[in-house]
Amino acid sequence: MRTITDAMLMTLLLLSNAGMAAEKILIDTDPGVDDALAVVFAFASDDLEVVGLTTIFGNVETQLATRNALRLLDIVDVDVPVAEGAVKPLYSKKLATPDFVHGKDGFGEIYLPESRRRPIAESAAEFIVRTVMASPGEITLVVLGPMTNIALALALEPDLPRNVKRVVGMGGVLQVMGNVSPVASANILGDAHAADIVLGTPWDVILVPADTTRQVRVTDQWLQGIRANGGKQGEFIHDISRFYRDFYRRGGVNDGFYNHDPTAMAFVVDQSLFQTEQRAIRVVTDGISIGDVIAAKQVHYKVAGPWYGIPLATITTEVDAKGVMQLLEAALIGR
Numbered sequence: 001m002r003t004i005t006d007a008m009l010m011t012l013l014l015l016s017n018a019g020m021a022a023e024k025i026l027i028d029t030d031p032g033v034d035d036a037l038a039v040v041f042a043f044a045s046d047d048l049e050v051v052g053l054t055t056i057f058g059n060v061e062t063q064l065a066t067r068n069a070l071r072l073l074d075i076v077d078v079d080v081p082v083a084e085g086a087v088k089p090l091y092s093k094k095l096a097t098p099d100f101v102h103g104k105d106g107f108g109e110i111y112l113p114e115s116r117r118r119p120i121a122e123s124a125a126e127f128i129v130r131t132v133m134a135s136p137g138e139i140t141l142v143v144l145g146p147m148t149n150i151a152l153a154l155a156l157e158p159d160l161p162r163n164v165k166r167v168v169g170m171g172g173v174l175q176v177m178g179n180v181s182p183v184a185s186a187n188i189l190g191d192a193h194a195a196d197i198v199l200g201t202p203w204d205v206i207l208v209p210a211d212t213t214r215q216v217r218v219t220d221q222w223l224q225g226i227r228a229n230g231g232k233q234g235e236f237i238h239d240i241s242r243f244y245r246d247f248y249r250r251g252g253v254n255d256g257f258y259n260h261d262p263t264a265m266a267f268v269v270d271q272s273l274f275q276t277e278q279r280a281i282r283v284v285t286d287g288i289s290i291g292d293v294i295a296a297k298q299v300h301y302k303v304a305g306p307w308y309g310i311p312l313a314t315i316t317t318e319v320d321a322k323g324v325m326q327l328l329e330a331a332l333i334g335r
Contacts, residue, residue: 022049023165024138025268026131028085028124029261030058030145031068033102033244037218037328038144038261039069040233043076044331047269051131051139052081054124058145058190060106061097062087065145068106070115075236082117085124085149089191092290095180101247108243125152129160136163142268143169144261146190147198154201161203169198170264172209172283172293174315184291185210188283192291196283199293199313206314207281208264209293212274216263216321219256220245222329229333237332259324266324267316273327275318280310 025048029035042048053072055065066084073079088094103109120127128149132139141164143150150167154160171187172195178184188195199205218241227238241257248257267274279295295315296307 024049024051025140025142026052028054028143030056030065032059033240034261035144038265039072054083054085056085056145059102070117071112074115082119083124083127084119090193103243108240110239124149128153129157132163140165141167147194148191151194151197166204168206170208174211176211189291192283192285199281200310202311208316212316212319213260213263214258215319216259216324217256218259273320273323274316276314278312279315281313
């Protein structure tokens, strides 16, 4: 029997991957340091085709999120539509902007110049609907901030769930402490009503909670390597991360920071790095537990009530942290 060499195996792998089309994604984002890393990673990945960005409040105000999204297009030197989204939650009070985390400019106070690019005239919700309905079953929505724009898109187009490929959202806490309350993360508490709508819609929705993303760490050593080998994008990631890293250091995380949004983006690229469970999800929308993600392990609610008809969603539980960081590094420095 003839032995298959490593070179032959690599050739076969390349040939098999050549016919695989990149997954089309639309990113809803509130950039934000970790959002920026996730977006730059998405544009760098051969496995993803970014068809547009929509913006939302969260790490920064919506208007600044839009300007930062346009700046990110300058960094990656790609032109895709940017649509500005909602400026406040559906019903609840808007959270204060955490400029002590991401800096007053959202990018660690490096104060990049304004982009000459401009957002499109459509709202984020309108752009989401138009993009998804024009390519049924092809578009994945990657939601890196509060889910307001997605909920508004659902209100505009009831057939959206049947035409989206899948929805991957970052947010929520199950067993770990929340970052804005004991039971809630910023992305979910930012608009709890929207999150309850999106996570309870009958479509292929995956939630990557902080329980998972806190397993992945961006270290100082990793940042130095990206700076040295990642060109303009690597320098940008390194520079915006210093302010963010210092925030984590003050909170007792001594080497780097948790890799929230890029870990959710990594799920889109390589689901094999994650362990998941199927859960029926509701989000608490008032009271002292507002923003709490309640995830039931079975759908066994036969009587009309707040849990009746809630479909199963996917929640990530464990992640290969080293694999995620290697995935990011390979895309960002071209390995």
